[in-house]
Amino acid sequence: MSAADPAPTSLTASRVEPGEGAALPTLGELRHEIDRIDADMHALLIERGQIIDTLVKVKQAAGTEGGSAFRPAREAAMMRRLADRHRGRLPLDTVEGIWRVIISTFTYVQAPYAVHADLATGEAAMRDTARFHFGFTVPFEAHMGAAGVVAAVAASKGDLGLVPAFSSAAHGAWWTGLEPAAAPKIIARLPFVERADHPAGLPVFCIAHPVADAAVTEVEVWSVHVAGWSANAARAVAPLADVIAVPDRGLDGAALLVSVPVAGVGAGGLEKILAALRAAGASVRSAALVGSHASRYTHAGKP
Numbered sequence: 001m002s003a004a005d006p007a008p009t010s011l012t013a014s015r016v017e018p019g020e021g022a023a024l025p026t027l028g029e030l031r032h033e034i035d036r037i038d039a040d041m042h043a044l045l046i047e048r049g050q051i052i053d054t055l056v057k058v059k060q061a062a063g064t065e066g067g068s069a070f071r072p073a074r075e076a077a078m079m080r081r082l083a084d085r086h087r088g089r090l091p092l093d094t095v096e097g098i099w100r101v102i103i104s105t106f107t108y109v110q111a112p113y114a115v116h117a118d119l120a121t122g123e124a125a126m127r128d129t130a131r132f133h134f135g136f137t138v139p140f141e142a143h144m145g146a147a148g149v150v151a152a153v154a155a156s157k158g159d160l161g162l163v164p165a166f167s168s169a170a171h172g173a174w175w176t177g178l179e180p181a182a183a184p185k186i187i188a189r190l191p192f193v194e195r196a197d198h199p200a201g202l203p204v205f206c207i208a209h210p211v212a213d214a215a216v217t218e219v220e221v222w223s224v225h226v227a228g229w230s231a232n233a234a235r236a237v238a239p240l241a242d243v244i245a246v247p248d249r250g251l252d253g254a255a256l257l258v259s260v261p262v263a264g265v266g267a268g269g270l271e272k273i274l275a276a277l278r279a280a281g282a283s284v285r286s287a288a289l290v291g292s293h294a295s296r297y298t299h300a301g302k303p
């Protein structure tokens with residue numbers, strides 16, 4: 001501590017936020033408070049790490065470790081609570097980014113994993129998304145095309161893959177690679193907290209080998225193959241579910257990725273969607289469950 005920065009005693013709340021007409025604290029006093037808070041936050045992160053050390057032992061004892069340590073249901077719930085309780089000067093974007101890095105890195109130190117991402121749609125946006133959600137300590141591996149991401153995750157024990165959760169002609173029906181029972185599955189949809197001005201708002205599905213005790217089934221994602229695909233069929237399913245369609249012109253059909261809420265508003269199960277397709281003249285050739293994730297959660301954004 002320099003002579004220009006004396007060590008004052010801790011400030012009372014009334015001096016940190018003085019009322020109208022009250023004497024302002026000195027810059028030195030306020031910086032001392034900032035240093036105290038930084039040391040407390042750092043100590044709390046170290047303590048969080050100690051809890052994780054014990055959590056690893058508990059998971060080992062329960063036999064629930066191995067594979068990915070990523071628990072998307074828990075993370076979705078934590079991120080919703082964080083967004084809902086946030087207030088004050090620090091932007092929500094920053095708070096969300098800090099906690100994504102904290103949680104993803106603590107997941108990594110439990111069981112190392114890499115994040116494989118499909119850069120084919122837009123390298124900058126996908127890299128921003130991967131780094132925002134998983135930080136810089138978790139290794140990042142770039143792929144050109146979603147099929148490469150699916151293959152890399154399939155060959156790994158606990159790696160995660162990021163693929164676009166939006167229609168893109170360039171991608172083909174990558175999700176058909178998730179149909180075999182032993183293939184990776186969709187386990188999350190990011191960002192967990194959506195808003196119009198999200199700084200890393202590219203909608204992505206996170207794929208991984210699913211962990212038995214970790215599935216979130218609020219929204220099911222189905223790979224559906226239809227014959228007789230048409231604009232009429234597309235219009236019939238649009239109000240019922242989020243659908244990504246890749247038409248197969250040779251066969252007059254399409255491969256669809258259909259997200260179906262399991263409960264609540266919009267629920268009705270896959271059957272309702274298949275019935276709407278049939279009523280619109282399409283015939284359903286197959287339907288395979290390729291994953292599930294937490295309900296989408298939208299935050300109002302800046303107050």
Ligand SMILES: C=C(O[C@@H]1C=C(C(=O)O)C=C[C@H]1O)C(=O)O
Binds near residue numbers: 069070071104
């Ligand atoms: C700590 C756990 O493992 C992971 C890390 C988390 C964290 O650091 O908060 C939360 C969920 C998991 O993805 C857990 O399973 O609770």
